[in-house]
Amino acid sequence: MxxxxxxxxxxxxxxxxxTDYIIPAYLLQEAWDKKFxxxxxxxxxxxxxxxxxxxxxxxxxxxxxxxxFGCGSSREQAVYAIQYNDVRAVVAESFPDIFFRxxxxxxxxxxxVVSTSEFxxxxxxxxxxxxxxxxxADGTCEAKIMMNEEERDLLFSGGRLxxxxxxxxxxxxxxx
Amino acid sequence: MLDLGGQTIxxxxxxxxxxxxxxxxxxxxxxxxxxxxxxxxxGPPAIANFKDDFDPIFGEVSEKKKRMIPRKVFDPTxxxxxxxxxxxxxxxxxxxGINLMKSFANDQGIRMYKEGDGIEHTVVTEEGFVRxxxxxxxxxxxxxxxxAIGALGFGIGTxxxxxxxxxxxxxxxxxxxxxxxxxxxxxxxxxCAKDLILHILGTLKEGGCSKHVAEYSGDTIxxxxxxxxxxxxxxxxxxSARTAIVNPDQITFDxxxxxxxxxxxxxxxxxxxxxxxxxxxxxxxxxxxxxxxIEAGTIDPQVALPHSPANVKPASEMNDEVxxxxxxxxxxxxxxxxxxxxxxxxxxxxxxxxxxxxxxxxRLVYNWAMSEGILKIFxxxxxxxxxxxxxxxxxKHMGVLxxxxxxxxTSNRNYRGRMGSPDAFIYLAxxxxxxxxxxxxxxxxPRRYYN
Ligand code: SF4
Numbered sequence: 001m002x003x004x005x006x007x008x009x010x011x012x013x014x015x016x017x018x019t020d021y022i023i024p025a026y027l028l029q030e031a032w033d034k035k036f037x038x039x040x041x042x043x044x045x046x047x048x049x050x051x052x053x054x055x056x057x058x059x060x061x062x063x064x065x066x067x068x069f070g071c072g073s074s075r076e077q078a079v080y081a082i083q084y085n086d087v088r089a090v091v092a093e094s095f096p097d098i099f100f101r102x103x104x105x106x107x108x109x110x111x112x113v114v115s116t117s118e119f120x121x122x123x124x125x126x127x128x129x130x131x132x133x134x135x136x137a138d139g140t141c142e143a144k145i146m147m148n149e150e151e152r153d154l155l156f157s158g159g160r161l162x163x164x165x166x167x168x169x170x171x172x173x174x175x176x
Numbered sequence: 177m178l179d180l181g182g183q184t185i186x187x188x189x190x191x192x193x194x195x196x197x198x199x200x201x202x203x204x205x206x207x208x209x210x211x212x213x214x215x216x217x218x219g220p221p222a223i224a225n226f227k228d229d230f231d232p233i234f235g236e237v238s239e240k241k242k243r244m245i246p247r248k249v250f251d252p253t254x255x256x257x258x259x260x261x262x263x264x265x266x267x268x269x270x271x272x273g274i275n276l277m278k279s280f281a282n283d284q285g286i287r288m289y290k291e292g293d294g295i296e297h298t299v300v301t302e303e304g305f306v307r308x309x310x311x312x313x314x315x316x317x318x319x320x321x322x323x324a325i326g327a328l329g330f331g332i333g334t335x336x337x338x339x340x341x342x343x344x345x346x347x348x349x350x351x352x353x354x355x356x357x358x359x360x361x362x363x364x365x366x367x368c369a370k371d372l373i374l375h376i377l378g379t380l381k382e383g384g385c386s387k388h389v390a391e392y393s394g395d396t397i398x399x400x401x402x403x404x405x406x407x408x409x410x411x412x413x414x415x416s417a418r419t420a421i422v423n424p425d426q427i428t429f430d431x432x433x434x435x436x437x438x439x440x441x442x443x444x445x446x447x448x449x450x451x452x453x454x455x456x457x458x459x460x461x462x463x464x465x466x467x468x469x470i471e472a473g474t475i476d477p478q479v480a481l482p483h484s485p486a487n488v489k490p491a492s493e494m495n496d497e498v499x500x501x502x503x504x505x506x507x508x509x510x511x512x513x514x515x516x517x518x519x520x521x522x523x524x525x526x527x528x529x530x531x532x533x534x535x536x537x538x539r540l541v542y543n544w545a546m547s548e549g550i551l552k553i554f555x556x557x558x559x560x561x562x563x564x565x566x567x568x569x570x571x572k573h574m575g576v577l578x579x580x581x582x583x584x585x586t587s588n589r590n591y592r593g594r595m596g597s598p599d600a601f602i603y604l605a606x607x608x609x610x611x612x613x614x615x616x617x618x619x620x621x622p623r624r625y626y627n
Contacts, residue, residue: 016382016484020591025217026572029262030269032221044593068383071416072589074317075217076333096386096416098317102333150203150348160347164339165233171343172237172245 003130003156005109006137007060007088009123010052017065018072019099021045023081025073037077038084053085061085062125064116065092070099076106083108089127091116091134104151107159113143129155184354184462185423186389189328192456193311200353200463207349209254210310212340215296216259218315220273222338223280230342250344252285258299261566263291266573292563294538297321297410297506302540304435304442307449308424309456313340317413318506318588323389324405325431326424326456331413352418353465354458355388359396361473366623368516369404370508370586370606372396373411374478376470378488386416388466391458396472397422402431403512410507411588414485423457477621479584480604483592491609492621497529498582501614502595503607504535504562505569505587513537513586513607514545518553520611520625526558527617533575534559535567557614571595577602584613 027040042049053061063082069092070078079102082090089109093116103110111127113134119125124137129152132145154160183191183199191197193208214222231247238245249255257277265271274291281288293299297318300306308326313319317331332340340346359372377384390412397405405422412420422428429450436446477491503509503517514536526532534554536542542564545551554561560575568575569587577583577596583603585595590602603619612622 018589018591020589020594024593025570026576028217029220029273029572030267032224032273044598068386068416071382072317072413072591074315074319074331074333076335079333094383094386096383097418098331098333101336105333105335148203154348160335160339161229163347164343165229168230168233168342169237172234173240175245 003128005088005127005129007062007125008056008058009064009119009121009125010056010061011049011063012121013063013065013069015066016068016071019070019075019078020072022070022078023075025075028075028077034080035084037081041081041085050085053087056086059086061087063087063090064119064121065090066116067093069095071096074098074102076102079103079106079108091119091125091127104154105160107155109155111145111147113145115143118143182459182461182463184391184464185326185421185456185458186328186354186391187351187462188456189309189311190351192309198351200351200465202351204349204351205347207311207346209313209340209344209346211300211306211312212255212337212344213296213300213305213312213314214255214257214277214337215261215316216263216270216273216277217261218334218337219257219277222315222334222341223276225334225338226341229338249284249286249341254344255341256287256289256300256305257281258289258293258296259291260295260299261570262572263565264563265291292539292565294540294564295506295509295566298510298537298541301325301406302435302538304432304439304446307446308428308432309449313337313346318410320413320417320419321406321410321506323409323412323419323421324402325428326422328419328421330419352387352389354391354462355385355417355466355468356464357390357392357468357470358394359392359470359472360394361396361471363396363472364476365626366608366621367475367477368606368608369400369407371475371478372470372472373408374480374485374488374604375475376468377411377415377480377486378478379468380415381486382415382484384415385412388417390415390417390420391464392420392422398425401512402427403510406510407507411485414588477606477609477623479609479619480590482590482601482603485589485604490621491605491619494619496582496603497618498584498603498613499529499531500575500577500581500583501530501532501610502568502575502583502585502587503610504533504537504567505585506537506566507588508586508607509535509537510541511544514541514550517607517611518550520608520622521557521615522553524557524615526614529617530614531575532557532559532614533562533568535562535574536564538564568595584610584619586610
């Protein structure tokens, strides 16, 4: 993943968007393929989500949200549902732990800033992971990203899988 | 010897696991886990990914060592599989997923529970799979339920579960701060643990406990039975708590001893793990980053209105009509829950406008309720009684809601669309309030049925 992710805010949500809204439970068991869930993202909460994302010719959607984005269940399908709709990042004021970890584990860029009120639909944003800031591409405003180094490194490396494989390889090699 | 002074139970459990004293806010690179369990929602994709991602590594190392290293999970005795969300299977894909779990479990020597054995969070505690003082992760956000026995439980997603299955670890774990809830005094007649947690949710709202572990203490909790503790811990995730916990005490020991009695063969091992329990309690001088005091005697029966568990009002202020009542779920379908509902329904009939669905949380609870005549009370009242599983709480079978339906549920989430149509209305309440509502066809304060 490059250190600057740029995209346009095409979706805006308020506070407390829960995972049931992102992907309803009845679908969770119906596929093991991550891409399946994209077609149903926000089906019952914001039925225009999929169309809006897919009609963006640049495929560089950024979702803007308030506090507590992704609360509720631990279903990782919520991450896939958003990720596979050409969404490059979610910028929100906070994320519950499970959703945040699920996203980072999949190399999906979720960033927390103190306030998203300076940003709006249509804004072109640059999410600069090296300097940990989100800025408008026209340079008019900036917000600091709250993220620790471990999380950032994981995002850069596209998730944790590589690291786990190495640990498993070591453990197995150590067995007699 | 570890220096274990001035710590919360959470800090102590994590310190024990990593072999050195750690405090809230510290980053633990690798956190070993004691137990891991899967349901049939996340189990199948996690198993499929486990095979795809790790088979090549087992193959590669086998080749290097010039002998077969069999594909194995980190420790099959510390993993179990529980098909519980939509069983008996409600679709072809669900059935396929359960079969994948069965064959993998068989292959690896993992314990696989049967359809109908119960909802995972209930099964793992009443079967003694998770014990006080342990760290346990599972593919479901209501893993916080195990906090009721003094275990540290975290819900995780597919990827983390797949890694945990291979390694028995989770990574980059921040030791969470704790939010202490001190609850004192006796409940009013007709109020219970569910009303308490709804009251707390109504006060703190959906994000109110985020990044924190909710630790429940005070004499109300000390006197409360295990069932109430399970309810309170279960719903803590609704205010975004990392997890929830209650310090183990005599009631916890009695609960564990009962398990030992039921499972002779588990006995010796369980007793040993219980000896650890005394050590794992918060110190009097532990630090909390937030604290709330509550008088149990001030809490009236509560109801969470659509579409948020934090949208709470006293039941006495409502009289909304409903046409579905669900008494079940990992929140409120254990012994005392069913007993409370049955006391109200005994000798009465469910309103002709209401479909009452009753689902005991586990086979153990189901069989107990049958032998005690409790299921007969529900049946005589006109209820539909289903075998143990999540039922309509998951919104996929056994009572999916249509547009316009109004449902009172004893479960934990009433998000729009949670139980079916996004145009249905879900209210959350205690088993007593749900039972009284089923009789009257509208939401009522259950206290009129106590005298
Ligand atoms: S009963 Fe409901 S909340 Fe509990 S595990 Fe099942 S689906 Fe989840």
